[in-house]
Amino acid sequence: MSRHFSNGGPGPSRRAVLGAAAVALAAGRRGDAGTLALEGGSPAVTLAKAAHAEASRWPLYGSDEEAAVLEVLRNPGYGPIDDLERDWRERFGAPFAKAHCNGTSAIAAMFFALGLPPGSEVMVPSYTFFASIVPMRLFGLVPVFVDVDPRTLNFDVADARRRLTPNVKAILPVHWMGLPCPMDDLSAFAQEKGLILLEDVAHAPGASYRGKPLGAWGRMSIFSYQTTKPLPALEGGMGMYQERADYERATAFGHSDVPARFPADSRYRRYAGTGLGLKLRMNPMAAALARAQLGKLDARNAAGAAQVRRLNDRITQLPGLVEPPCPADATRIYYANNILFLDEATAGATRAAVVAALRAEGVQAREHRYPLQHKLPLYAEPEWWHHPPTIPELPGSDEANRTAIALPYFTSEAPELIEQYTRAFEKVWANRAKLS
Known part of the structure; x- marks a missing residue:
């Protein structure tokens, strides 16, 4: 997990955040915001790493x-x-x-x-x-x-x-x-x-x-x-x-x-x-x-879900990028990561190439692969079990590990960061033909 955990500490000042956003807007007006950072363009995410750390800080104790x-x-x-x-x-x-x-x-x-x-x-x-x-x-x-x-x-x-x-x-x-x-x-x-x-x-x-x-x-x-x-x-x-x-x-x-x-x-x-x-x-x-x-659980869950929606409702409009569907009659929460999936054929680029481009733009994205229990040594050793577990083929689990992308789950309000993440995704998708 790539999240930052701490018990506190000052985050970036409002002036610093707004100043960084202004720099990003100015770069866009100069015309270099459309060039991928991988090719020498200016990164879409200009807020410092401290802004990411503050936005995803956990636990939140007071x-x-x-x-x-x-x-x-x-x-x-x-x-x-x-x-x-x-x-x-x-x-x-x-x-x-x-x-x-x-x-x-x-x-x-x-x-x-x-x-x-x-x-x-x-x-x-x-x-x-x-x-x-x-x-x-x-x-x-x-x-x-x-x-x-x-x-x-x-x-x-x-x-x-x-x-x-x-x-x-x-x-x-x-x-x-x-x-x-x-x-x-x-x-x-x-x-x-x-x-x-x-x-x-x-x-x-x-x-x-x-x-x-x-x-x-x-x-x-x-x-x-x-x-x-x-x-x-x-x-x-x-x-x-x-x-x-x-x-x-x-x-x-x-x-x-x-x-x-x-x-x-x-x-x-x-x-x-x-x-x-x-x-x-x-x-x-x-x-x-x-x-x-x-006592704060419901309010925090709702606030976190609302922040995810501000980002995902925009970036999941991009071809090939989808999020886990939540039934209309269910209320989900978020934990540790904001998980998305990439259909490489529809997107026209590989997961590895997309993640590399996003990271160059300053997005803390990674290829998400979770260790599958049935592939670990413990389950193949009969001495630990009444009878040996069957070691199956699980194609759905393998597909998830081939296609998942993990983004940070922002636990505190971060509108500037979410806006910059959105621009980074849009920029990468606009140039995704070059990534193939």
Whole structure:
């Protein structure tokens, strides 16, 4: 990831920003703005690197977060964890929620809560972070790799139908980069085949599908509060559960103190003081940070999406440049990057040539290739699995890696930068015949 993360620092002054924009306009009047920077022309993006850094700075912490952390320092205790869980249940309409020390531990607890016999399989995209998959092996579960739609990077239900085996007991879609998966189709597929529907919402807290929050569709779901995520608490995670039995089993796995609070009829209450294996408690300072960020989540998600629209609504009019389609009845958010795709035949230039030209113009673009899990060594080594995972061909995932372009996701208002990015794209497209 090429984003800049910091806790603050002054950005470029308004005078400097306007001055740089004036220089760019003057260059355009002189007639050299139409010549590609690769050929000696003036770059379309004239704002300094500091402007990019400020526009994509993350996390955004302020006085609310400082006050929340100071309160924990002055009154040490684990109360902030309970407060976060209460607020989370209210915000997402979930009957049960449990904070964990990170998103990966929340996933591990979720797999444990399934209580499936060793050898059970879980369908999951290969186009994901390792944490969506690797904890399966701790409980004898085995991944079945599913392809993604190469234009959304999300779980391909049609491919899942082709790869279904008698051992598959659950499916785990990942809402990639904040774009909702087709949860109605996934729910129907799960119900038809008698599968448990789970959700990985690490990239998409606050997004929704058909008016229902992501994370509330599955029987269980997880969220991440890691520093780069849309709701950053430096580290932390949340498990969300629709059924009491899942909540109690997942909680007992990593929280020895909490079972004492379970109802008297809970089969897991007797494990108070020992738990069932690990200590996954969230740091109370991280919980306080997450709670402060939760109150700003919707406003920040909306502001970020609006900024992406100001850029993408213009540049996706260019031939061959497309963005992941979002259903009209879904609300997406953005995380880490603004991903676009290039149809080289329609554009008349290769991805490599387009990215090189954009970078010469000052655009922080790159060819986006995400490591595919099924191609990594762990999955080809039988010693780690109840039975070896099938290593498939996933053409959609490969196509995505051949065609995706990553742009920065601007987390703060940057109208001058967006305007300059737009001019850079238009300039490159006007000269794209030279790139071929």
